[in-house]
Amino acid sequence: MFFRKSKSSGSQETLVDERAEPITMHFSNSSPTNTVVSRRSKPYMTISTTDSRTEVTHSPSKELLVLIKYKTFEAGTVQFSRFYQGKSLVMSEWLKKEKCKAWKRWVFETDVGYLAWRTDPQHPLVLCRAEDMHHPIIRVKERLPVYPARSSETFLEMAIQQGHGLETIPEIILASYCIVEQLRAEKASLSKGLFKGGKDSQFLAAHAIGFGGM
Numbered sequence: 001m002f003f004r005k006s007k008s009s010g011s012q013e014t015l016v017d018e019r020a021e022p023i024t025m026h027f028s029n030s031s032p033t034n035t036v037v038s039r040r041s042k043p044y045m046t047i048s049t050t051d052s053r054t055e056v057t058h059s060p061s062k063e064l065l066v067l068i069k070y071k072t073f074e075a076g077t078v079q080f081s082r083f084y085q086g087k088s089l090v091m092s093e094w095l096k097k098e099k100c101k102a103w104k105r106w107v108f109e110t111d112v113g114y115l116a117w118r119t120d121p122q123h124p125l126v127l128c129r130a131e132d133m134h135h136p137i138i139r140v141k142e143r144l145p146v147y148p149a150r151s152s153e154t155f156l157e158m159a160i161q162q163g164h165g166l167e168t169i170p171e172i173i174l175a176s177y178c179i180v181e182q183l184r185a186e187k188a189s190l191s192k193g194l195f196k197g198g199k200d201s202q203f204l205a206a207h208a209i210g211f212g213g214m
Helices: 170-192 199-211
Strands: 003-007 013-017 023-027 037-040 040-047 053-058 062-071 076-081 088-091 096-099 102-108 113-118 128-129 138-143 157-158
Touching: 040 170, 053 170, 062 170, 076 170, 096 199, 113 170, 157 170
Parallel strands: none
Antiparallel strands: 003 013, 023 037, 023 157, 037 040, 040 053, 053 062, 062 076, 076 088, 096 102, 102 113, 113 128, 128 138, 138 157
């Protein structure tokens, strides 16, 4: 079947052509927190992270679209200049982690409905509509570089299925993905005991608390 029904935020059903070529965004490296995201071979969004904040900017205009703040021993926040009335949102309330039988997922509300990142055996992460977790509408892939001289490096690629309105909320997609991957990386580092004692351990533990223990 090539066409599938999909519900938008207003519960209106639309037919999605699954044969349509996905919109592809390329990351300049394997880091979702410090990277340049390109579309149609041109810089589109820039994601930059320091110790306590992540910024997502529109590369051509340098406009700040998203500000993510990580706070010690309290909830981190995320603020979108074009969405959610520009208000500062508590991160753990906006992006909610839920455990299902088959996977972990992180749910958030957007203008195009409730979406959810989830774990996947074949991809680093996939994005689905929260009410339809079996049909990914975004797949994150790892790819090898074009030039053999850089064959030791891997890059990220985000394939976005058309017909869901996702092209209208690119900074929400990128910010939510960035947050989820950072949480997963920090949890993995703590679990492996890579940071034992000292400020690094305290900082990462504080972030886990600040994100609502995700």
